[in-house]
Amino acid sequence: MTDSDVDLTDPASFEYWITENVRIADTDMGGHINNTALAAYVESGRVSRLRTAMQQRSGGERWVIAHLDMDFRAEGRPPGQVRIGTRLVRMGSKSVTLGAGIFMADRCLATAHSTMVFLNGAETAVIPEAVRQSLAASPEAKPEE
Amino acid sequence: MTDSDVDLTDPASFEYWITENVRIADTDMGGHINNTALAAYVESGRVSRLRTAMQQRSGGERWVIAHLDMDFRAEGRPPGQVRIGTRLVRMGSKSVTLGAGIFMADRCLATAHSTMVFLNGAETAVIPEAVRQSLAASPEAKPEE
Amino acid sequence: MTDSDVDLTDPASFEYWITENVRIADTDMGGHINNTALAAYVESGRVSRLRTAMQQRSGGERWVIAHLDMDFRAEGRPPGQVRIGTRLVRMGSKSVTLGAGIFMADRCLATAHSTMVFLNGAETAVIPEAVRQSLAASPEAKPEE
Amino acid sequence: MTDSDVDLTDPASFEYWITENVRIADTDMGGHINNTALAAYVESGRVSRLRTAMQQRSGGERWVIAHLDMDFRAEGRPPGQVRIGTRLVRMGSKSVTLGAGIFMADRCLATAHSTMVFLNGAETAVIPEAVRQSLAASPEAKPEE
Numbered sequence: 359m360t361d362s363d364v365d366l367t368d369p370a371s372f373e374y375w376i377t378e379n380v381r382i383a384d385t386d387m388g389g390h391i392n393n394t395a396l397a398a399y400v401e402s403g404r405v406s407r408l409r410t411a412m413q414q415r416s417g418g419e420r421w422v423i424a425h426l427d428m429d430f431r432a433e434g435r436p437p438g439q440v441r442i443g444t445r446l447v448r449m450g451s452k453s454v455t456l457g458a459g460i461f462m463a464d465r466c467l468a469t470a471h472s473t474m475v476f477l478n479g480a481e482t483a484v485i486p487e488a489v490r491q492s493l494a495a496s497p498e499a500k501p502e503e
Numbered sequence: 504m505t506d507s508d509v510d511l512t513d514p515a516s517f518e519y520w521i522t523e524n525v526r527i528a529d530t531d532m533g534g535h536i537n538n539t540a541l542a543a544y545v546e547s548g549r550v551s552r553l554r555t556a557m558q559q560r561s562g563g564e565r566w567v568i569a570h571l572d573m574d575f576r577a578e579g580r581p582p583g584q585v586r587i588g589t590r591l592v593r594m595g596s597k598s599v600t601l602g603a604g605i606f607m608a609d610r611c612l613a614t615a616h617s618t619m620v621f622l623n624g625a626e627t628a629v630i631p632e633a634v635r636q637s638l639a640a641s642p643e644a645k646p647e648e
Numbered sequence: 649m650t651d652s653d654v655d656l657t658d659p660a661s662f663e664y665w666i667t668e669n670v671r672i673a674d675t676d677m678g679g680h681i682n683n684t685a686l687a688a689y690v691e692s693g694r695v696s697r698l699r700t701a702m703q704q705r706s707g708g709e710r711w712v713i714a715h716l717d718m719d720f721r722a723e724g725r726p727p728g729q730v731r732i733g734t735r736l737v738r739m740g741s742k743s744v745t746l747g748a749g750i751f752m753a754d755r756c757l758a759t760a761h762s763t764m765v766f767l768n769g770a771e772t773a774v775i776p777e778a779v780r781q782s783l784a785a786s787p788e789a790k791p792e793e
Numbered sequence: 794m795t796d797s798d799v800d801l802t803d804p805a806s807f808e809y810w811i812t813e814n815v816r817i818a819d820t821d822m823g824g825h826i827n828n829t830a831l832a833a834y835v836e837s838g839r840v841s842r843l844r845t846a847m848q849q850r851s852g853g854e855r856w857v858i859a860h861l862d863m864d865f866r867a868e869g870r871p872p873g874q875v876r877i878g879t880r881l882v883r884m885g886s887k888s889v890t891l892g893a894g895i896f897m898a899d900r901c902l903a904t905a906h907s908t909m910v911f912l913n914g915a916e917t918a919v920i921p922e923a924v925r926q927s928l929a930a931s932p933e934a935k936p937e938e
Binding site: 376377378379381382383398401402405406409436437 | 521522523524526527528543546547550551554581582
Binding site for chain 4: 382383385386387388389390392394395435436
């Protein structure tokens with residue numbers, strides 16, 4: 359499955375959302391949210407999205423990030439919150455790519471792709487069918503929010 | 504005004520609350536939330552609480568942190584959220600001390616005191632009466648949540 | 649100028665280096681350096697490299713990041729330090745792309761490309777000739793180390 | 794052993810030093826180093842100082858932070874580096890308190906006390922004599938710098 363044409367600047371592209379506060383510690387002397395904090399927001403969304411698909415995982419299974427690319431589109435400033443949309447854009451046999459969009463009010467601050475490799479112990483492994491089905495399905499609303 | 508006897512481990516001590524996601528980037532190799540992330544949570548609560556008392560501030564006025572002390576009481580781990588309670592514990596003429604408690608579910612992870620000095624430009628300044636009254640009053644529920 | 653074939657996993661590709669301590673706060677519960685800390689290391693190298701080419705800049709000139717892509721190649725753990733190599737890989741009229749490699753001992757932990765846009769005030773601007781020449785020249789050894 | 798009268802704003806109080814780069818991600822929209830980054834610098838010094846005294850530790854032994862207090866004395870800004878001095882100020886049977894001073898050029902940006910509790914597994918434990926002697930001795934120069 360590949361869906362590389364999805365427009366990550368469009369909130370309608372996402373069904374899975376989390377919200378993060380913009381912390382003072384997320385900003386830098388440029389007066390805006392630092393790029394590493396935007397990467398942390400992407401990670402929060404990614405980890406939350408993958409967790410919902412991993413309820414049934416066995417002991418040594420985990421995801422590691424292999425690639426991240428980000429496009430920075432607008433500056434964001436506190437106070438306020440950002441909403442992070444996350445969606446599957448590619449499903450491989452041993453890895454997945456997730457797309458993300460970070461929005462503050464109606465502005466898209468950044469978009470990102472994260473490629474996550476599936477490991478069992480120290481070795482890459484084929485993503486189990488149950489996890490694949492869970493990832494491909496529309497996620498339920500995030501339980502903790 | 505001084506209220507140094509308040510029990511910051513008791514959620515009932517607080518009327519003002521914010522919520523923060525525990526991000527993966529907030530954790531460290533000890534497997535728990537890093538102490539600097541707990542300090543960032545305290546800052547988020549403090550800045551939000553002071554902002555509600557500063558609607559009427561003039562241009563050069565700002566707060567700077569002069570002192571922070573924190574007691575670390577329990578380890579926290581993701582996934583989940585923390586709730587940060589913030590309250591006034593001392594009002595001086597040119598500074599205030601805020602107390603904070605960080606809670607995950609019903610456990611108190613940390614408590615803190617932050618002393619903030621009021622500046623006008625580069626100089627310490629007497630806190631204006633309108634700001635004092637606003638700080639002393641019970642804060643309204645945080646608007647952005 | 650474009651030099652997209654440079655091998656960023658090879659230390660010999662770089663003439664400009666900085667060193668960063670791996671802080672505990674840089675790690676996460678996975679027991680390794682968090683990807684956002686690796687992005688902070690890339691930023692440290694990038695900012696230092698651009699600064700050496702900006703001694704003569706005028707008031708409103710600054711760089712903003714437009715794109716970041718990172719490949720994560722090996723896990724890193726404290727204690728220790730990382731060395732970050734930074735080099736020019738593309739010079740456009742209004743932007744530059746810098747390549748980076750992060751090394752711990754002789755292992756490459758990550759490589760990255762950062763595209764930085766030149767601004768004068770709020771507008772993109774043509775990179776001044778003096779800055780272009782300074783960027784294209786071999787950088788001197790970093791003064792503060 | 795207690796040495797609470799030591800002046801942590803005086804570089805002569807310290808024999809053990811590390812150096813940290815001031816990263817852009819360490820700053821905030823106030824234009825200065827964020828207080829959580831200053832806490833990270835204190836942690837870097839503390840962990841490095843304790844590590845030199847723990848060469849001989851056995852498996853389940855570790856330190857956890859129980860208390861941190863910091864006095865913020867001057868604003869710091871990049872570019873540049875900070876030097877962090879760390880020293881023992883109190884040795885208890887199951888905990889130690891370390892003092893720290895953060896200096897940029899000749900200015901003291903902040904001082905701190907960190908109380909670290911010694912654990913064996915999940916339980917507090919008496920600090921072994923070999924560790925006590927190592928902590929009390931003048932530390933050797935930090936090996937990795």
